[in-house]
Amino acid sequence: MTERKNITIMGAGLVGSLLSLYLAKRGHKVDIYERRPDMRKILLDGGRSINLALSDRGFKALRGIGIEEAVRKVAIPMHGRMMHDEQGNLTFQPYGKEGQSIYSVSRAGLNAALMDLSEPNPDITYHFNRQLLDLDLRQSKATLRNHETGELEELHTEMLFGADGAFSMVRNAMQKTERYNYSQSYLEYGYKELTIPPAEDGGWALEKNALHIWPRGNYMMIALPNIDGSFTCTLFFPYEGELSFESIKTDDDLLNFFLQTFPDAIPLMPDLAEDYFSNPIGSLVTVKCFPWSFEDKALLIGDACHAVVPFYGQGMNAGFEDITVLDQMLDTFDGDWESLFKKFERRRKPDADAIADLAVMNFIEMRDKVADPRFLLRKKIEGRINQQYPDKWIPLYSMVTFTDLPYSYALETGREQDKIMKKVMKHIKAVEDYDKPEVQKLLEKQLVKKEKLKGYQAEKV
Amino acid sequence: MTERKNITIMGAGLVGSLLSLYLAKRGHKVDIYERRPDMRKILLDGGRSINLALSDRGFKALRGIGIEEAVRKVAIPMHGRMMHDEQGNLTFQPYGKEGQSIYSVSRAGLNAALMDLSEPNPDITYHFNRQLLDLDLRQSKATLRNHETGELEELHTEMLFGADGAFSMVRNAMQKTERYNYSQSYLEYGYKELTIPPAEDGGWALEKNALHIWPRGNYMMIALPNIDGSFTCTLFFPYEGELSFESIKTDDDLLNFFLQTFPDAIPLMPDLAEDYFSNPIGSLVTVKCFPWSFEDKALLIGDACHAVVPFYGQGMNAGFEDITVLDQMLDTFDGDWESLFKKFERRRKPDADAIADLAVMNFIEMRDKVADPRFLLRKKIEGRINQQYPDKWIPLYSMVTFTDLPYSYALETGREQDKIMKKVMKHIKAVEDYDKPEVQKLLEKQLVKKEKLKGYQAEKV
Numbered sequence: 035m036t037e038r039k040n041i042t043i044m045g046a047g048l049v050g051s052l053l054s055l056y057l058a059k060r061g062h063k064v065d066i067y068e069r070r071p072d073m074r075k076i077l078l079d080g081g082r083s084i085n086l087a088l089s090d091r092g093f094k095a096l097r098g099i100g101i102e103e104a105v106r107k108v109a110i111p112m113h114g115r116m117m118h119d120e121q122g123n124l125t126f127q128p129y130g131k132e133g134q135s136i137y138s139v140s141r142a143g144l145n146a147a148l149m150d151l152s153e154p155n156p157d158i159t160y161h162f163n164r165q166l167l168d169l170d171l172r173q174s175k176a177t178l179r180n181h182e183t184g185e186l187e188e189l190h191t192e193m194l195f196g197a198d199g200a201f202s203m204v205r206n207a208m209q210k211t212e213r214y215n216y217s218q219s220y221l222e223y224g225y226k227e228l229t230i231p232p233a234e235d236g237g238w239a240l241e242k243n244a245l246h247i248w249p250r251g252n253y254m255m256i257a258l259p260n261i262d263g264s265f266t267c268t269l270f271f272p273y274e275g276e277l278s279f280e281s282i283k284t285d286d287d288l289l290n291f292f293l294q295t296f297p298d299a300i301p302l303m304p305d306l307a308e309d310y311f312s313n314p315i316g317s318l319v320t321v322k323c324f325p326w327s328f329e330d331k332a333l334l335i336g337d338a339c340h341a342v343v344p345f346y347g348q349g350m351n352a353g354f355e356d357i358t359v360l361d362q363m364l365d366t367f368d369g370d371w372e373s374l375f376k377k378f379e380r381r382r383k384p385d386a387d388a389i390a391d392l393a394v395m396n397f398i399e400m401r402d403k404v405a406d407p408r409f410l411l412r413k414k415i416e417g418r419i420n421q422q423y424p425d426k427w428i429p430l431y432s433m434v435t436f437t438d439l440p441y442s443y444a445l446e447t448g449r450e451q452d453k454i455m456k457k458v459m460k461h462i463k464a465v466e467d468y469d470k471p472e473v474q475k476l477l478e479k480q481l482v483k484k485e486k487l488k489g490y491q492a493e494k495v
Numbered sequence: 496m497t498e499r500k501n502i503t504i505m506g507a508g509l510v511g512s513l514l515s516l517y518l519a520k521r522g523h524k525v526d527i528y529e530r531r532p533d534m535r536k537i538l539l540d541g542g543r544s545i546n547l548a549l550s551d552r553g554f555k556a557l558r559g560i561g562i563e564e565a566v567r568k569v570a571i572p573m574h575g576r577m578m579h580d581e582q583g584n585l586t587f588q589p590y591g592k593e594g595q596s597i598y599s600v601s602r603a604g605l606n607a608a609l610m611d612l613s614e615p616n617p618d619i620t621y622h623f624n625r626q627l628l629d630l631d632l633r634q635s636k637a638t639l640r641n642h643e644t645g646e647l648e649e650l651h652t653e654m655l656f657g658a659d660g661a662f663s664m665v666r667n668a669m670q671k672t673e674r675y676n677y678s679q680s681y682l683e684y685g686y687k688e689l690t691i692p693p694a695e696d697g698g699w700a701l702e703k704n705a706l707h708i709w710p711r712g713n714y715m716m717i718a719l720p721n722i723d724g725s726f727t728c729t730l731f732f733p734y735e736g737e738l739s740f741e742s743i744k745t746d747d748d749l750l751n752f753f754l755q756t757f758p759d760a761i762p763l764m765p766d767l768a769e770d771y772f773s774n775p776i777g778s779l780v781t782v783k784c785f786p787w788s789f790e791d792k793a794l795l796i797g798d799a800c801h802a803v804v805p806f807y808g809q810g811m812n813a814g815f816e817d818i819t820v821l822d823q824m825l826d827t828f829d830g831d832w833e834s835l836f837k838k839f840e841r842r843r844k845p846d847a848d849a850i851a852d853l854a855v856m857n858f859i860e861m862r863d864k865v866a867d868p869r870f871l872l873r874k875k876i877e878g879r880i881n882q883q884y885p886d887k888w889i890p891l892y893s894m895v896t897f898t899d900l901p902y903s904y905a906l907e908t909g910r911e912q913d914k915i916m917k918k919v920m921k922h923i924k925a926v927e928d929y930d931k932p933e934v935q936k937l938l939e940k941q942l943v944k945k946e947k948l949k950g951y952q953a954e955k956v
Binding site for chain 1: 673674676677678679680681734780
């Protein structure tokens with residue numbers, strides 16, 4: 035155990051709260067400052083990101099503090115995607131192999147659970163209603179507004195973790211340092227959350243164990259189940275244009291649009307118009323930056339250094355994996371925090387960039403490709419390849435979701451596999467064609483090539 | 496002629512000064528605000544970007560206000576690159592065809608000339624020593640510090656052009672609007688300016704009509720001639736690492752490094768150590784952003800919306816071309832400024848992105864590839880192709896430098912030509928091999944393919 039540090043965490047969200055537990059376990063004293071009130075006492079943020087998909091990387095981080103099973107119990111497994119076409123016909127596509135699922139969890143519920151777990155720890159103290167206004171990184175001096183008293187408070191931060199999300203004020207201070215690399219890019223789409231309440235019998239009005247998608251080419255709606263029997267739907271929709279948030283102005287516009295586009299959802303959404311016109315439009319931003327640290331004084335983590343769009347369901351999982359990776363590095367830590375931070379940011383940056391790019395790419399898959407029978411056939415063929423060559427071929431989605439292979443490796447390998455699949459699919463009209471000798475021969479040849487490449491890449495990982 | 500506007504330009508640099516002339520010609524009243532004192536009265540910015548390469552796009556914009564020839568007279572044509580190896584051996588590579596050159600001009604001299612031309616115009620007023628501190632875009636309200644009086648001044652900006660460079664305060668205000676796309680990325684290299692004074696006879700100590708390059712793999716030095724007989728050298732060098740700005744601490748370090756690396760330059764640089772240790776290290780940033788305008792109230796132009804690294808010599812040329820394009824659009828202007836701004840930014844953004852990427856790529860060419868005989872042979876072969884097929888093949892460098900084809904078209908066409916050159920060069924060991932039947936046949940076939948593609952692209956341009 036190295037020297038006990040007084041650590042400040044900005045942000046008591048999912049990543050900040052989980053991080054506090056890991057750091058306290060290592061013997062450090064942690065103070066968490068959070069802009070908002072204690073979410074366990076006051077209901078916040080109606081209409082914004084009510085549930086999230088938790089997958090293997092996230093569970094791994096929860097395992098480290100012993101709450102994996104407890105969380106799994108209040109999460110709803112989603113075994114695959116359920117596509118709804120314009121006539122209300124359903125098609126199901128499993129995410130992975132038998133037993134592989136992603137889990138719908140309540141963001142607020144999980145956050146509260148992490149707070150409940152950490153708050154009794156004598157080494158962890160929460161300070162709510164404290165908004166970071168200004169940060170002098172060199173002097174380690176933070177100025178906060180105490181929203182309970184209205185007063186300004188000054189804070190010396192011996193060591194600071196910025197877990198304060200996509201619009202991080204800690205990152206904002208880093209951006210003012212010399213030669214800082216930074217980008218923020220917005221999709222021309224926003225999102226709006228809508229609700230499907232529980233059915234009359236209290237159960238779920240749609241198949242419970244699936245992520246529902248209404249793919250409509252350049253936009254889409256999705257729905258994830260909640261444990262109370264409801265679904266939270268999210269409409270991803272252009273800000274402007276012929277069919278867009280801008281073009282839908284009245285209840286009639288809305289109803290006509292839904293009747294044409296999502297007819298099977300209308301009877302399930304009694305409060306559609308009210309939800310639609312009272313909920314805010316969320317924006318979809320990707321943030322990339324570098325470096326993530328300032329000397330041995332501050333480190334960004336989670337969305338603060340790599341906010342991604344939600345289409346791979348990996349935002350929270352990637353933030354949790356930051357903690358797993360940092361904790362692994364602490365196993366062999368020599369006491370030099372600055373070099374630890376540098377090692378961490380160098381290790382994680384390529385993976386953060388990869389999941390950011392994957393997430394943008396997956397929007398196209400979800401809103402468009404999943405409606406294409408050829409695409410679904412290809413997914414089945416990939417499943418067969420994985421079955422036949424479990425060590426040599428894991429589909430991209432599975433690498434990202436059901437393994438902890440580095441995201442950057444998954445992206446690279448996925449590209450190689452994509453090239454091979456294009457060749458293979460030329461010979462495939464139906465699943466049965468997979469067994470044809472020419473397909474088997476082609477695949478074998480391609481896999482040998484791929485293995486050579488993979489061996490080379492593995493050295494880099 | 497549309498309604499006469501009161502136009503504010505922030506920044507009296509090259510782009511701001513030239514823009515004022517174009518706008519006044521259209522009948523508008525222009526006020527230019529500049530943070531620094533009048534550069535014609537006070538010598539500024541020693542050691543930073545003393546000369547620049549002016550090429551066709553820049554001259555075209557100067558032609559529009561009738562000073563092309565006057566500028567050409569005080570500029571030094573550089574017909575090609577002169578490479579210096581570690582033994583001081585020289586190799587020359589022409590930039591284009593006979594008569595095609597880029598021109599070394601004094602940044603301060605050109606800026607002063609533009610000011611001298613515009614200041615007597617009763618519709619153009621310069622306000623020096625005015626620093627933009629804050630800008631409220633919605634209210635069109637600018638707050639400036641008057642550095643002569645120390646007072647704050649408020650300004651209503653009926654229409655504002657932000658020509659205030661890579662660290663633009665006008666852009667800074669736009670960045671605070673909703674869903675603003677922005678990126679700044681720095682190379683891990685800095686630059687330092689050094690001087691080769693005139694020879695004893697008052698002439699140039701190196702070949703005058705060339706851009707000199709000392710390519711050294713991952714870093715390089717270049718030199719451009721000035722009209723007083725001197726050269727301004729720029730060392731592009733890593734910030735950190737074994738050989739870097741960080742590693743060179745003493746006069747001895749510096750001398751040893753130059754003796755090993757640039758031995759032929761040492762006798763020409765009597766003030767090397769003084770220059771090196773007193774001049775600042777400049778940083779190399781690429782800025783991309785979108786949109787460039789705010790309603791009908793403000794428009795960014797030049798470096799303010801597309802700062803690029805200097806390796807293609809196109810920063811000023813691209814900014815001047817913004818003005819040419821805007822002026823062309825004003826020819827058919829219907830009086831709707833907001834839609835003009837939107838049309839302008841949509842038209843220019845792909846070209847600004849392209850030249851930014853080309854400039855980063857050209858750093859590798861200059862510091863590394865130009866030292867490779869195979870690369871120089873390839874350039875010669877490309878020259879032959881251009882000679883044989885003048886309408887079908889213009890080398891990438893020439894498209895960028897000696898034409899006004901859109902940068903984005905040049906980048907795309909350059910990529911196609913690069914693929915073809917890879918195939919062609921497999922058959923080439925010397926320039927004479929160009930005439931071999933198999934080379935001629937291959938080229939003909941590839942050009943047919945390329946023409947088809949080009950026809951398709953031309954429709955998009």
